[in-house]
Amino acid sequence: xxxxxxxxxxxxxxxxxxxxxxxxxxxxxxxxxxxxxxxxxxxxxxxxxxxxxxxxxxxxxxxxxxxxxxxxxxxxxxxxxxxxxxxxxxxxxxxxxxxxxxxxxxxxxxxxxxxxxxxxxxxxxxxxxxxxxxxxxxxxxxxxxxxxxxxxxxxxxxxxxxxxxxxxxxxxxxxxxxxxxxxxxxxxxxxxxxxxxxxxxxxxxxxxxxxxxxxxxxxxxxxxxxxxxxxxxxxxxxxxxxxxxxxxxxxxxxxxxxxxxxxxxxxxxxxxxxxxxxxxxxxxxxxxxxxxxxxxxxxxxxxxxxxxxxxxxxxxxxxxxxxxxxxxxxxxxxxxxxxxxxxxxxxxxxxxxxxxxxxxxxxxxxxxxxxxxxxxxxxxxxxxxxxxxxxxxxxxxxxxxxxxxxxxxxxxxxxxxxxxxxxxxxxxxxxxxxxxxxxxxxxxxxxxxxxxxxxxxxxxxxxxxxxxxxxx
Numbered sequence: 417x418x419x420x421x422x423x424x425x426x427x428x429x430x431x432x433x434x435x436x437x438x439x440x441x442x443x444x445x446x447x448x449x450x451x452x453x454x455x456x457x458x459x460x461x462x463x464x465x466x467x468x469x470x471x472x473x474x475x476x477x478x479x480x481x482x483x484x485x486x487x488x489x490x491x492x493x494x495x496x497x498x499x500x501x502x503x504x505x506x507x508x509x510x511x512x513x514x515x516x517x518x519x520x521x522x523x524x525x526x527x528x529x530x531x532x533x534x535x536x537x538x539x540x541x542x543x544x545x546x547x548x549x550x551x552x553x554x555x556x557x558x559x560x561x562x563x564x565x566x567x568x569x570x571x572x573x574x575x576x577x578x579x580x581x582x583x584x585x586x587x588x589x590x591x592x593x594x595x596x597x598x599x600x601x602x603x604x605x606x607x608x609x610x611x612x613x614x615x616x617x618x619x620x621x622x623x624x625x626x627x628x629x630x631x632x633x634x635x636x637x638x639x640x641x642x643x644x645x646x647x648x649x650x651x652x653x654x655x656x657x658x659x660x661x662x663x664x665x666x667x668x669x670x671x672x673x674x675x676x677x678x679x680x681x682x683x684x685x686x687x688x689x690x691x692x693x694x695x696x697x698x699x700x701x702x703x704x705x706x707x708x709x710x711x712x713x714x715x716x717x718x719x720x721x722x723x724x725x726x727x728x729x730x731x732x733x734x735x736x737x738x739x740x741x742x743x744x745x746x747x748x749x750x751x752x753x754x755x756x757x758x759x760x761x762x763x764x765x766x767x768x769x770x771x772x773x774x775x776x777x778x779x780x781x782x783x784x785x786x787x788x789x790x791x792x793x794x795x796x797x798x799x800x801x802x803x804x805x806x807x808x809x810x811x812x813x814x815x816x817x818x819x820x821x822x823x824x825x826x827x828x829x830x831x832x833x834x835x836x837x838x839x840x841x842x843x844x845x846x847x848x849x850x851x852x853x854x855x856x857x858x859x860x861x862x863x864x865x866x867x868x869x870x871x872x873x874x875x876x877x878x879x880x881x882x883x884x885x886x887x888x
Contacts, residue, residue, distance in 0.1 A: 436542035437752055440529055443546055444760035447525055447556070451518040451764040454772030455510050457557045458800045458818045460501070461775065461807035463494070464513060467502025470495055476645045482806050485815050485848070486822035488656045491649050496597040497560035510775070511768045513558065518764035520562030525549055526757060527566045528728050531573030535729045536736030538749065544683065544732040551679030551724030554717075564599030567591060569725050571605040572705070575612045576729050579701040582622065584629045589636045596641035596650055600657075604712060604722055606641075609634030611708050615701030656821040663828040664820055666718040676720045680713045683724060683731035690734035697737070706730055778804045779877035782854070786812065786882070793851035798880065799831065801854055815848050837864040853883045 455461070462482060469481050470492060480490040492498065504512040528548050532541035555561065571592075574585050588609070595602040613630045616622045622630060642648055661667035670677045687706055691698045706727060713723015774780065778801060789795070791811040802817020820828050834844040837860035845853070845865075853871065855862050862881050865871040875882040 434752070436538035437749060437756070439542040440525075440545065440753065441756040441759070443525055443542075443549060444522055444756055445763060447521045447549070448518055448760045448764040448767065450521070451514055452767035452771040454774070454776040455514055455517075455558060456775070456777040457559065458803050460513065460517070460558045461803040462817060462819065463498050463559060464501045464505050465806060466492055466495075467498035467500070468505075470499060471502055477649055480822055483817065483822075484813060485827070486819070487824045487827065488822045489649075489652065490822060491646060491652050493596075493646065493650055493653050494560040494599055495645070496594065497563050497599075508769075510773055511771065514771060515765055515768035517558030517562065518768060519761065520558070520566070521556050522757060522760055522764070523566040524552070524556060524562055524569065524725075526753075527569035527573075528725060529753075531569050531576075531729045532732035534573055535576065536732035537739070540732045540736035540739055544686075544728050544735055547679050547683060547731070548724045548728040551676045551683070552721035554676055555721040560599050561601065564595065564601035565721060565725060567595045567598070568601060568604060568722060569728070571595075572608060572726050573729055575608055576702075576705065578630065579612060579616065579699065582616070582626065582630075584626075584633060586633065588633050589640050592637035593640040593644060597644045600653065601722060602637075602641055603654075604708070604726075606634045606638045608705065608708050608726065609637065611704035612701050615699065615704035618700035621701075653821060656824075659825045660820045660823075660828045661716075663825065663832060667716050670714060670717045670720050674717075674720075676717075676724070677714075680710075680720055680724045680727065683727045684710055686734045686738075687727065687730045690737050694737055697733070702730060775804050775808070777878065779854070779875075779880045779882070781877035782875045782880070782882045783808070785875045786852075786854075789851055794848050796845055796848055796850040796853040796855070798835075798855045798859075801880070805854070814854075815850065835859050835861050837861050842869065850885070852885075854880055855883075857881045 465482060470476065473481075476495055477489060477491045480486040500516060501513055504516045508515070525545065529541055529545040532544050535541075536544070549556075552565065555565070571588060574588055577583070578585060588605070592602055592605060595605060610631070613622075613627060613634070616630065617627050641650055644650055657667075672678075672681070684706065709723045709726030709730075711723075712719040712726065714720075786795070786805075786809055789812060792813060794813045794815060795805060797805055797814040797816055799816040799818055799820070802814045802819075805812060805814040806817060816823065816831055823831075830844045833839075834841040835855070841861060841864065845861075852874075853862075853865060857876060857879055862883070865883055866873065870886045871883040872886070873881055874884050
């Protein structure tokens with residue numbers, strides 16, 4: 417293995433030594449600032465309800481307990497963080513849920529920084545972490561995927577360490593079990609492991625015996641995922657999500673001019689530019705990591721964050737070589753970073769506890785009118801409000817929420833056609849026999865219901881209309 421350490425100038429001292437760590441602290445505080453904004457994500461509330469149901473029944477799969485309109489099996493592939501959200505909500509309401517989400521964002525940022533720091537000095541690690549957080553910012557919402565992002569950063573760092581020391585890191589197997597109990601991104605970790613082992617074999621750095629032991633880690637990790645309480649059903653939702661992906665915004669192809677995509681491409685270009693100059697850095701194993709990151713990052717808008725997290729340690733190494741600065745001893749750095757994390761967590765706790773105690777960004781002014789509907793009444797709703805309706809009005813039956821994979825592709829197509837008031841929209845709405853509709857005021861459907869179907873507007877708030885059908 418060639419010596420990958422370049423000649424460097426003197427190590428920075430004083431303010432220059434601690435400025436990068438200060439940048440990390442500012443990033444942590446910037447992420448924590450959102451803890452005071454409350455819960456606005458359309459998914460968070462139904463994740464809490466899923467955890468509530470699991471605690472009450474012990475059922476990890478079965479008929480959907482939240483909606484009578486879903487058609488696909490209800491499988492709790494994110495049961496571990498959903499349990500955490502449910503327990504947090506019982507303990508401290510939505511403020512505790514907000515704080516737990518803040519912990520998740522801090523964990524992602526810290527995991528990325530630590531992974532980058534293992535490859536580079538503090539300046540390069542902090543700069544690349546900042547770009548990575550930018551590339552992931554749209555996905556750092558209060559959902560179980562935060563656990564997946566943090567574990568992906570840990571796994572990527574572990575496999576890059578293996579490319580240096582060839583150690584077999586068996587602990588990745590139980591980590592994948594926890595990952596598979598938290599989010600479907602566990603498959604990325606398994607793929608990354610297989611790619612790295614293949615790259616090491618192409619580099620001729622492993623013999624058959626060592627290669628077999630290394631390959632056993634991702635293979636056993638995949639087996640561990642099948643040994644969660646769901647068993648093989650942990651794979652079931654991949655097909656249902658793929659079926660509705662053409663109708664979900666975050667599963668579309670990422671735009672090359674979007675900030676998150678540009679951040680990912682900037683990281684990748686830093687790696688490639690450095691590899692052109694420093695050929696001794698180029699190995700098949702490193703190339704495999706880069707290809708896996710770009711493959712996932714450019715496949716869907718939701719995958720951009722995955723790609724940025726995977727490419728980040730390679731980019732930190734590249735920027736470190738370009739800077740040519742001597743890497744300072746860690747010394748008190750871990751203690752300082754721990755103190756910054758503690759400060760960020762404490763600030764997040766205060767902001768969460770003093771922030772909104774109810775969901776935000778939803779039409780709460782319409783609550784009295786919704787409460788006045790009879791128990792069991794069907795509400796034809798905007799799917800972004802489905803989680804709020806399920807959580808706030810369990811006596812009502814909303815027709816849609818953001819669990820699109822449970823409703824199936826046919827329902828997704830019908831829902832989008834109805835929102836656009838395309839041919840057949842009336843049948844699509846009327847088949848549910850709704851007692852009310854709660855949809856965006858600027859949608860063609862809202863205008864069509866009032867103009868053509870003679871529905872009455874009984875309330876409006878936050879850009880949504882509450883409508884009731886004509887008598888009879």
